[in-house]
Amino acid sequence: MTNPVPLSLALAQINPVVGDVLGNADKIRAARALAADADLLIFPELTVSGYPPEDLVLKSAFLDEVERAVAALAVETASKGPALLIGAPWRVAGRCHNACLLLDRGQVAAVCLKRYLPNYGVFDEARVFAPGPLPLPVNFRGHKLGVMVCEDMWYADVAAALAAAGAEILLVPNGSPFEVDKPDRRLGHAKARVAETGLGLVYVNQVGGQDELVFDGGSFVLDHAGAEIARFPAWQERVGLIGGAAPPGLRTEMVYQALMLGLRDYVGKNGFPGVVLGLSGGIDSALCAALAADALGGDRVWCVMMPSPYTSQDSLDDAEAVARLLGCRLDTLGIEPAMGLFEGLLAPLFGDKPADVTEENLQSRLRGLTLMALSNKFGPMVLSTGNKSEMSTGYATLYGDMCGGFAVLKDVYKTEVFDLCRWRNRHRPAGALGPDGPVMPDRVITKPPSAELKPDQTDQDTLPPYAVLDAILEGLVEGERSVDDLAAQGFDADVVRRIWRMLDRAEYKRRQAAPGVKITSRSFGRDRRYPITNGFTRMV
Numbered sequence: 001m002t003n004p005v006p007l008s009l010a011l012a013q014i015n016p017v018v019g020d021v022l023g024n025a026d027k028i029r030a031a032r033a034l035a036a037d038a039d040l041l042i043f044p045e046l047t048v049s050g051y052p053p054e055d056l057v058l059k060s061a062f063l064d065e066v067e068r069a070v071a072a073l074a075v076e077t078a079s080k081g082p083a084l085l086i087g088a089p090w091r092v093a094g095r096c097h098n099a100c101l102l103l104d105r106g107q108v109a110a111v112c113l114k115r116y117l118p119n120y121g122v123f124d125e126a127r128v129f130a131p132g133p134l135p136l137p138v139n140f141r142g143h144k145l146g147v148m149v150c151e152d153m154w155y156a157d158v159a160a161a162l163a164a165a166g167a168e169i170l171l172v173p174n175g176s177p178f179e180v181d182k183p184d185r186r187l188g189h190a191k192a193r194v195a196e197t198g199l200g201l202v203y204v205n206q207v208g209g210q211d212e213l214v215f216d217g218g219s220f221v222l223d224h225a226g227a228e229i230a231r232f233p234a235w236q237e238r239v240g241l242i243g244g245a246a247p248p249g250l251r252t253e254m255v256y257q258a259l260m261l262g263l264r265d266y267v268g269k270n271g272f273p274g275v276v277l278g279l280s281g282g283i284d285s286a287l288c289a290a291l292a293a294d295a296l297g298g299d300r301v302w303c304v305m306m307p308s309p310y311t312s313q314d315s316l317d318d319a320e321a322v323a324r325l326l327g328c329r330l331d332t333l334g335i336e337p338a339m340g341l342f343e344g345l346l347a348p349l350f351g352d353k354p355a356d357v358t359e360e361n362l363q364s365r366l367r368g369l370t371l372m373a374l375s376n377k378f379g380p381m382v383l384s385t386g387n388k389s390e391m392s393t394g395y396a397t398l399y400g401d402m403c404g405g406f407a408v409l410k411d412v413y414k415t416e417v418f419d420l421c422r423w424r425n426r427h428r429p430a431g432a433l434g435p436d437g438p439v440m441p442d443r444v445i446t447k448p449p450s451a452e453l454k455p456d457q458t459d460q461d462t463l464p465p466y467a468v469l470d471a472i473l474e475g476l477v478e479g480e481r482s483v484d485d486l487a488a489q490g491f492d493a494d495v496v497r498r499i500w501r502m503l504d505r506a507e508y509k510r511r512q513a514a515p516g517v518k519i520t521s522r523s524f525g526r527d528r529r530y531p532i533t534n535g536f537t538r539m540v
Contacts, residue, residue, distance in 0.1 A: 004141065004142030004143055005141070005142070007039045007040060007140075007141065007143055008037065008038045008039045008040075008241065009038060009039070009040050009042060009202060009241070009242050010035035010038035010040070010041045010042070010082065010239065010240060010241045010242070011041075011042055011202065011204045011219050011221075011232065011238075011239070011240065011242065012028075012031040012035070012041055012042065012043045012044075012047075012204070012239045013044070013204060013205065013206065013207055013217045013219045013232050013236075013237060013238045013239070014027050014028075014031060014043065014044065014047070014206065014207070014237050014239070015027075015206065015207050015208030015215075015237050015265070016044075016047055016048075016049075016050040016051070016206060016208070017050050017269055018049065018050030018051070018052070018053055018054075018056070018210055019049070019050060019053070019056055019062075020050065021048060021049065021062075021065045021066055021069050022065075022069065024047060024048050024049070024050060024069075025048065025069040025072065025073060027047075028043065028047060028048070028073060028084065028086060029073070029076070031043070031239045032076075032081050032082060032084065033081070034239045034240070035081075035082055035239055035240065035241070036080070036081050036082070037082075037241070038082040038241060039082055039083065039141065040082055040083045040084075040085060040140065041082040041083070041084055041085070041239075042085045042171055042173060042202060042204045043084065043085060043086045043087060043173060043204065044087060044173050044174055044175055044204055044205055044206035045087040045098070045100070045114075045149055045150045045173045045174050045175035045206070046087040046088060046089065046098060046175055047086050047087045047088070047173075047206070048066050048069055048070060048086060048087065048088040048089075049062075049066055049087075049088060049089050050210065051087075051175030051206060051210070051215075052123075052124075052125075052175065052210070052213070053089060053128075054124070054128065055128060057089045057096050057128050057129070058128060062089075063089060063091055063096065066088050066089055066090075067090075067091075070086070070088055070090075070101060070103070070108065071108075073086070073103055074103040074106060074107050074108050075106055077103045077104055077105060077106055077107075078105055078106030083102065083103060083104035083105070083109075083140065084101075084102070084103040084104075085100060085101070085102055085103075085147070085171065085173065086100070086101055086103065087099070087100050087101075087149070087173050087175075088101055089129070090111060090113075092111065092113065095130035096128065096129055096130060097113045097114065097129055097130050097131075097132055098113070098114040098117065098125060098129045098149060099111055099112060099113050099114065099132075099149075100112040100114075100147050100149050100173050102138055102140065102145075104140065104141075109138075109140070110138040110139070110140075112132075112135055112138060112147040112149065113131075113132025113133070113135070113149075114129070114131070114132055114149035114150065114151065114152060115131055115132050115133065115134060115135065115149075115152050115155075115158055116131070116151040116152050116154070116155055116158070117129050117131050117151070118150075118151045121521070121522075121526070121527050122177065122212070122213060122518065122523075122525075122526045122527055124526070125151075134157065134158060134161040135147060135148070135152075135158065135161065135162060136161075136162070136165050137162055137165050137166055137167040137168075143168055143169075144165075144166045144167050144168050145167065145168070145169060145171055146159070146162030146163065146167030146168075146169065146170045146171065146199065147162075147171050147172075147173070148162070148170060148171070148172050148193075149172075149173055150172070150173065150174045150175060150176060152172075153170075153172045153174075153189055153190060153193060153203075154189050156192070156193070156196055159193040159196060159197050159199075160196065160197065162197075163196075163197035163198070163199060167197075167199060168199065169199055169200050169201070169202065170193060170194075170197065170199050170200070170201040170202070171201075171202050171204075172190070172201060172202065172203045172204065173204050174203060174204060174205040174206065175205070175206050175215065176205050176215065177213040177214065177215055177518065178213075178214050178215060178216040178254075178258050178518075178519065179518060179519055179520055179521055180251060180254070180255065180519055180520060180521075183216065183218055183234075183248055183254075186203070186205075186218075187220070187228075190203055190220070190222055191222065191226045194222050194224065194225075194226045195226055198224055199224060200221070200222060200223050200224045201221070201222045202219075202221050202242070203219055203220050203221070203222075204219045205217050205218055205219050207234075207235060207236065207237055207261075208261065208265050209261055209262040209263070209264065209265030209266055209269070209517070210265070210269075211266070211515055212262075212515045212516060212517065212518045212523065212525055212526070213262075213518055214258045214259075214261055214262035214265075214517050214518070214519075216234045216235060216254070216257075216258065217232055217233070217234050217235060217236065217237075217238070218231065218232065218233075218234040218248060219231070219232040219238075220232070221242050229242075230242045231247075231248070233430075234248060234249065234254070234257065235257045235258075235261055235430070235431060236430075236431060252416075252419050252420060252423045253423065253427070253429065255412070255416065255420065255519050256291075256420055256423060256424065256429055257429055257430075257431075258517055258519050259291050259408050259409070259412070259420075259517050259519070260291055260294050260295045260429060260431075260432065261295070261431075262408065262516075262517035263291055263292060263295045263296075263383075263406065263408045263517070264295035264296060266405075266406050266515075267295070267296060267381060267406070270381075272379070272380060272381040272405070273300065273379050273380055274296055274299075274300030274301060274302065274379075274380040274381075275292050275296065275300065275301055275302070275380050275381050275382070275383040275406075276302040276303075276304060276371055276374050276375055276378075276380040276381070276382055276383070277289060277292065277301070277302075277303060277304070277371070277382065277383040277384075277385060277404075278303075278304055278305075278306055278367050278371055278385065278401070279303035279304065279305050279319045279322060279323060279330065280305070280306075280311075280315060280319065280385075281305070281311075281312075281314065281315030281316060281317070281318035281319040281322075281444070282315070282318075282444070282449060283417055283418065283421055283440075283444050283445060283449060284385045284386065284387055284409060284414075284417060284449075285319075285385040286318070286322045286421065286439075286440040286444045287409065287417055287420055287421050287424070287440075288383055288385045288408055288409060289301060289303055289322055289323070289326055289328060289439075290322075290326060290421075290424055290434060290439040290440065291408055292328075292383060292408075293326040293327065293328055293433065293434035293435075293439070294424075294428075294429060294432035294433055294434035295432075295433065296433065297433040297434070298326050298327030298328045298433075298434060298435070299327070299328075299329075300380075301326065301328040301329070302328070302329045302331075302374070302378075302380055303319070303322070303323045303328050303329065303330045303331075304330070304331050304332075304333060304370065304371060304374065305319045305320075305330060305331070305332045305333075306332075306333050306334065306335050306366075306367045306370060307332065307334050307335070307336075308334070308335050308336060308339065308363050309336055309339075310363075310455060314443065314447065316332075318440070318441055318443060318444050321440070321441045322439070322440045322441070322444065325435065325437070325438060325439050325440065326434055326435065326439055327434075327435060333370060335363060335366045335367060335370070338366045339359075339362065339363060339366065342362055342366070343359075360397075361397045361400060363400075364397035364400025364401050365397060365399050365400040366400075367400065367401065368382075368397075368399055368400045368401065368402075368403035371403065371404070372403060375405075381404070381405040381406060382403060382404035382405055383404055383405070383406060383407075383408065384401070384402060384403065384404030384405075384406065384407035384408075384410075384513075384514050384516075385401065385407075385409065386401055386402060386407055386409065386410065386513075387409040387410070387412050387413065387414050387417050388409070388410060388411050388412055388413045388414075388473075388520075388524070389413050389414040389415075389463075389466060389469055389470055389473060390414075391407075391410055391506070391509075391510055391513060391524055392473045392476075392477060392502075392503050392506065392524075393463060393469070393473075393499065393502040393503060393506060394502055394503075394505060394506030394509055395462060395463060395502075396509065398509050398512060402509065402512070402513055402514070403514075404514045405514055406514050406515060406516060407513060407514040407515065407516035408516055408517055409516065410513065410514070410515070410516025410517070410523070410524065411516055411517060411518050411519045411520050411523040411524070412519065413466075413470040413473065413474070414449070414466040414469070414470060415466050415467055415470045416470075418445060418466075421440060421444070421445050422445060424439055425438040425439060425440065425442075425445075449466075464495055464499070468491070468495070469499065471491070472486060472491055472495070472496055472499050473499065473503070475489070475491075476496075476499065476500055476503055477503070477522050477528065478520060478521055478522040483496045483497050483500060504530075504534070504537075507530050507531075507532050507534070508532045510524045510525075511532060
């Protein structure tokens, strides 16, 4: 008996749109045309529906449309070109599964069901999908293919079952969201499965932004010894045969790319013509403007400087310089007349009470109101400029600087904001639509951060130095550490306790915040779900 002819495999690292079944099917067709010489073209997880489809899969009309699209694609595989391995929500015996379908010679030739349904962090698959059994290999043109859908690669028993049943290679379609250090963890699990089975492994991940999530691609191939023999570039769509390698980027570059792509797809997939943001002359808004210009092009970014009597000339000059360097429109609308109007309006009720945070918040809310008015009148989405340090401690004004459709820095601590600004002033990221060269004056990065809501104000009037604050927050948020744990690491226990109280009290604000790109292991939102009304106050 002769050995089967070797297979030619191609990967399709594409950017689907959740819910756009017909559009995703067209993307599959376009990829198939680019890989015409391959025997099999492998797509990411749930390609047809987009990932994650969430409660869309509870709608029978949606699943009907998926099935019609798959049937049409299957028919097309009877013509010249590769067979397809595609992901789709799929009904089997009345239950909906996260499935991978082999389309070959005009039909659905095999159905592989995902066994392990993640139900942690941002994942909620166990609520909407039924688990499958331990899989068996798929027979394809004389070969046995071991298909493991995303999370199944993280468990040894799935690969072991496939190898025991005669699989010759492991194929892993993925919808794996990016977070810092996750590419290394993926590779570690892949190498473990190869070491356990002695089989080569093909890992195909999607790319693109979907609400809070961003997918980095980074598809790769390991040989039977665990050596990486091919890797697709991160952050871009790519279709092609296995071969060649693109080295992964460094941490700061990867984070910048994640933020840029997440913002680009949120704006583009939701049909906004561009963004409008408050450009204060500070570091957070400067970075947001740079990310927006890189993601969308400077002509789609509208910056508005809204000075008050407390705004410094340095801030005015720095905002002008940032907009000029980025090629963005800048308008200046002073809020002092509106401040006077509201102070007069409220005077009969405020009486002789001294000015306090109320008047500071009023300035922020007037700015938010102005930006929302421009958004309503002209159509661009308001881009919120707050960072994770502020979201954690509540150092942000609800209905003021927190207003907006998307908060691109929501999961970025302040110390990393500084790193990203320094990096962007030295590098123009691949795929960026913004300019070469520096995008903000050095003074934006080096001057003490300030909200400029009262005379001589700095952030450190209220918060510890950001290097200390962010280390404590990382322990409290990502690590779920106690006050005693962090004090044992050398942090002042009273400072940790004060920061924890700020974190706890700000939950109601975070519930009302705009979505933003997830880059850490514990982003605010679906990753971290604390009750607003919460009587548990013991942290030691």
